[in-house]
Amino acid sequence: MSYEVMVGNKACATGVKLARVKVASAFPITPQTTITEYLSDMYAAGEFDFDFVNVEGELTSQVVVQAATAVGARSFTCTSGPGLLYMHHPMQETASKRLPLVMAVVHRGVKGMQPDHSDLMSQQWQGWIHLYVENAQEILDTCVMAYKIAEDKRIRLPVAFGYDGYVLSYTAEPVEIPAQEEVDKFLPPYKPMPSILPDEADPATFGRGFGDADPQKPWQVHHEAALTAEPVIKEVFAEWAKKFGRSYGNGMIDPYRIDDAEAVLTAMGTIAGSAMSAVDKLRADGKKVGLVKIRSFLPFPRNDFREIAKRIGAFGIIDRSCQPGMGGPTWHQMRSTLYGQPGPQILGFYAGLGGKEVRVDDIIKIGEKTLKAAKGQKVEPLVEWV
Amino acid sequence: MIEIRLHGRGGQGAVTASRILATAAYEEGKYSQAIPMYGTERRGAPLTAYVRIDEKRVRERELVHNPDYSLCMDPLLSTQQAVADSVKPGGVVLLNSPMKPEDSKLAGDIKIATVDATSIALETLGRPITNTAILGAFVKVTGVLKVESINKAILKYYPGRVGEMNIAAVKKSYELVKGPVQAKVKEAPKIEVDLNVGGYGVLKDVSSWRVFTPKVDEAKCTGCKTCWIFCPENALEWGEDKKPHMISRVCKGCGVCANECPVKAIEMVRVEI
Numbered sequence: 001m002s003y004e005v006m007v008g009n010k011a012c013a014t015g016v017k018l019a020r021v022k023v024a025s026a027f028p029i030t031p032q033t034t035i036t037e038y039l040s041d042m043y044a045a046g047e048f049d050f051d052f053v054n055v056e057g058e059l060t061s062q063v064v065v066q067a068a069t070a071v072g073a074r075s076f077t078c079t080s081g082p083g084l085l086y087m088h089h090p091m092q093e094t095a096s097k098r099l100p101l102v103m104a105v106v107h108r109g110v111k112g113m114q115p116d117h118s119d120l121m122s123q124q125w126q127g128w129i130h131l132y133v134e135n136a137q138e139i140l141d142t143c144v145m146a147y148k149i150a151e152d153k154r155i156r157l158p159v160a161f162g163y164d165g166y167v168l169s170y171t172a173e174p175v176e177i178p179a180q181e182e183v184d185k186f187l188p189p190y191k192p193m194p195s196i197l198p199d200e201a202d203p204a205t206f207g208r209g210f211g212d213a214d215p216q217k218p219w220q221v222h223h224e225a226a227l228t229a230e231p232v233i234k235e236v237f238a239e240w241a242k243k244f245g246r247s248y249g250n251g252m253i254d255p256y257r258i259d260d261a262e263a264v265l266t267a268m269g270t271i272a273g274s275a276m277s278a279v280d281k282l283r284a285d286g287k288k289v290g291l292v293k294i295r296s297f298l299p300f301p302r303n304d305f306r307e308i309a310k311r312i313g314a315f316g317i318i319d320r321s322c323q324p325g326m327g328g329p330t331w332h333q334m335r336s337t338l339y340g341q342p343g344p345q346i347l348g349f350y351a352g353l354g355g356k357e358v359r360v361d362d363i364i365k366i367g368e369k370t371l372k373a374a375k376g377q378k379v380e381p382l383v384e385w386v
Numbered sequence: 387m388i389e390i391r392l393h394g395r396g397g398q399g400a401v402t403a404s405r406i407l408a409t410a411a412y413e414e415g416k417y418s419q420a421i422p423m424y425g426t427e428r429r430g431a432p433l434t435a436y437v438r439i440d441e442k443r444v445r446e447r448e449l450v451h452n453p454d455y456s457l458c459m460d461p462l463l464s465t466q467q468a469v470a471d472s473v474k475p476g477g478v479v480l481l482n483s484p485m486k487p488e489d490s491k492l493a494g495d496i497k498i499a500t501v502d503a504t505s506i507a508l509e510t511l512g513r514p515i516t517n518t519a520i521l522g523a524f525v526k527v528t529g530v531l532k533v534e535s536i537n538k539a540i541l542k543y544y545p546g547r548v549g550e551m552n553i554a555a556v557k558k559s560y561e562l563v564k565g566p567v568q569a570k571v572k573e574a575p576k577i578e579v580d581l582n583v584g585g586y587g588v589l590k591d592v593s594s595w596r597v598f599t600p601k602v603d604e605a606k607c608t609g610c611k612t613c614w615i616f617c618p619e620n621a622l623e624w625g626e627d628k629k630p631h632m633i634s635r636v637c638k639g640c641g642v643c644a645n646e647c648p649v650k651a652i653e654m655v656r657v658e659i
Contacts, residue, residue, distance in 0.1 A: 005409040172420040174412040270447040359448045
């Protein structure tokens, strides 16, 4: 094991190297671009041998790594904001073909350059697993774990992990780099997988022919696979924690001081880091507020939240994206998760959209309002813009 | 937790300095974080970076709003009150400036230290890259980190000969720094200066970006217009005398004109502070 003070994007490139990726393809867009620059440096220095395919846009980069994964090369791509939107179309195909690809999404908003989660949130229907990451160490660790999750035969789904651009992608902090041999023991070489359903035709097709007259079948199979991802994610994170001594909750959620909490905040990405400081300050004032860092948004940690909901008075949900006319995606997921069980109030907070700085003091106010609701006092409005 | 703010210009290495500080801290067994403030900065534009050093892993992701220390790597920015603003009471402001700390007009409940980092950089590196030349002074004035850890960190970023040159700059600034002394001016003048301006050069005054300024020898100038063609910022006006005249607010001092002049009639002269 060694260490280096490195920026988030270098931690990502290091994770790609440790996962022994064979093929990468990406199109430059700030703040993602330096990932591929770091990969090039590693190649030039003779540290990492892989093939990089230059392309004319994100759509093609997704198609390239899709094909590479299909023929048996562990592959990687990365993008940001509008680049991800341009990748929308082939992303569905990657997931439908059940190709275990891993993609880093360095969050950049779609209404400007600064970060929010609107890019990855807009891809919820593509049938990928969506993980959200808070710090540079977690980027490196998650990158390796993502391959293990994606390549698990029970799910075989592509994984996108997102981390906030600028505030994390360019911030340098100490990162422990596990030894390559240790990572090799954790992540065995990737072997190409056969088509998800056997195709008797000759020549066989990959992904499309379900040999079934029911056109709904591909959706049903896909949905069922996505639903089985939760135990796999938990297993992989538990194994990582055991081998490398760094844990991120149970992989789905990473709770912080919630055991005796009356009110619990939820946040994703870098906001969760600042929220930990906010919780410490609230606790120092005797205010029993906890935090759940949501690590997996898709699948949503329903079972965990149903348990937590039984013992608290209110959730304060921080969303870093908003679907106009619908609202915050986490807030919606939480209400849907807890529907039909008597439980806490669910307050919503929009924060950090368009890259607006989320300060610890902002989160303290969110915590205080949620605590008020938890104590049964009336709070208004139910959902607010911070 | 110790929080540091760094002011500089694109190209002076403020971002690298923040990473060297963060690496040096980790070398001493502490956790750290180096945050660059990214907008549309480029070479010459004022920019800001931040460092946090703590005993435990730093989780905060907001920018540093009330630093314990403020470092300014640029002599012209060092005269701006903004580099001293929002520093914690009793905090230290370290300026790259040839003046004595007692002569600084910066106000507030702050201590001021000065070091002529530009001259040190020109002597040791041959270029006005002041990031390492200010770090030796920082260590001396604040006692936050050890010189050895700074040097160790520098070699990680600049291995070999370049690293050794930078270490020489650190040593020199450690020896030459003056202060810190309590600021004499108590009340800050109410001037709002944004030291992190993005935007486009053509729309704003970039005269403060210059370390060197072009000076035309009109006797040598043949009026061929080569400088006028190559100037990337349209900062040369063609006069009635058929000679180039610099538009002060647009010229960044890049030196392209002097480089392109076929008769070497343009000289880049160090800006007086």
